[in-house]
Amino acid sequence: MKLNPNPEIEPIIQVDGLRKSYSDLIAVNGVSFEVGSGEVFGILGPNGAGKTTTVEILEGMRSADSGKALVNGIDVQKDPRAVKKVIGIQLQSSAFFDRLNLSEILDVMASIYQKKIDASKLLDSVELADRAKSLFQELSGGQKQRFSVASTLVNDPVLLFLDEPTTGLDPQARRHMWELIKQFKLEGRTVLLTTHYMEEASELCDRVAIMDHGNIVAMDRPTALVDALIKRGFQKERVETKANLEDVFLDITGRELQD
């Protein structure tokens, strides 16, 4: 299991022996891993595997029972505020002040980080420039997701936590979100995302960790994991065709964003 893709650069996330349980359930059972700076790292796993709890601990939104978690060199349990200043968090079900428009929301959020931003430019980067004066609840699902991502960028973070960034999006919007994430990587940001879509993990992630019942049961580059599976004798039931139904959909409805 390769822990650190580039041993010369200090990992931006270091987790060692993290443990968290609730009264009747062990959510995180001694998890250890590292994420290198500039990586796109995916955490996969069934619901209840402990992904969300692990990520919440790294974000400083939940306390762990024991173990160490360093984010950007900061012990997140000792100084969660310092960590929050340099990261961006996209929660799955995001909500924003309901009587402020998008522009005003971004300005308030920027001021929380004591930064000044150009709200229209930020909205433009997620193709919401024309909705600057709209209220959050007036947006469609896809637009809400895009705005949510935009709100994580107000403090120009080095590390982004994205929780299921494309759940509920149509194929165009999903592809658009993938482009955004690839853009983040080009900008030198690190991305830690959770997802249920294997295709997404394959497409975006440099490495993935698969969690189950509170433990990491596999961690490597997606291609390496697939090769290992084939080596174990796995045979796919149906041969891959040259195109699939999603290709049909995109071909017919086009690759441009619909909203």
Add this chain to the structure above:
Amino acid sequence: MLNRLIQTNPTISLTKASMRIWFRDRVAIFWTFFLPVVLISVFGLLDFGAFRTIDLGIVDRADNQTSRKLISDIRTLDAFDISDTASEAEERQALLDGDRNLVLIIEPGFGEDSSQNQRRVNVIYNQGQPKESSAGQSIIQSALDEITFAEGKLTDRYQIESQPVDSRNLRFIDFLLPGVVAMSIMQMGLFSVAFSFVQLKSKGILRRLQATPVLPASFIFAQVFTRLTVSILQTLVLIGLAVIAFNVQLEGNLLAVLLLALIGGGVFVSMGFAVSGFARTEDVAAPLANAIALPMMFLSGVFFPRDTMPDALQLVADYLPLSFLVDAIRSVAVDGQNVWSQWDNILGLIGWLSITFFISVRLFRWE
């Protein structure tokens, strides 16, 4: 066959589902059952029909056997709430202030001889209250008649010489205005905070803020400051309306009233935070906030004076936060007292502020 019909009939099963849904709605149950029960109990306990005594001030400048007899006779008639320890000047002022309905002045030499002067008492009465004034005068006259009869000199009857005075007669709206101002401050603080804060929580907006480095104190300060500003504006609007449209006289200092509005606002905003800390969702917060606000609305002297309530109830009601606020604003706005005279009410408010602040800090959660 009827059984089968009941089990599969869509109308019947929808009805059953509807009943189930309704009876699980705590807010609806509160408004439908609890509230009317409270209303009936409160009004049942209070007795509006109770006869209110007439406020009589007595100044006995004669202090002889006859005058003392007159006074003790008047006492036994049990129709008056008597004050007889003040000087004439004080009693006259009390009458002007509206604290007496009549003042009886017995001049020196009363009843000592048969001259007209000695067979007369002076009664000054509030001409704005004809019922109480004339009733009071009849009663005093009948007490005088008793003495006339006892002395046997029916030709030299004891009489009243009466003088009307233009007292300050408070209308219901004069009484009501400070009560409504205080009540509005309570409602705004309690409901506005409890509802909106709980909504922020349940919608996940607070959680989104928890993901930022914002300090809870910053956020709470923003909310509190906004609500207190609204309290002040509310008070200005209500007082402005009463003065302009209803000719209410604001006797006291407006700034003093605004200061009280600010302190009162603080108490109820803090209470709102305590409620929202306790309740996770709107359907717990709503009945809770109402259960706190409604009894206070009725028992704190907003719409009617607390001294019409039974003693036991009054004892509890006097210590409610809204009671302190109502009393303080009423004293300043209507009676023209200065704000320092309200130190006891202000102390009560600060006490409540400390308690509710402590609770809200302990219970505060982002989600």
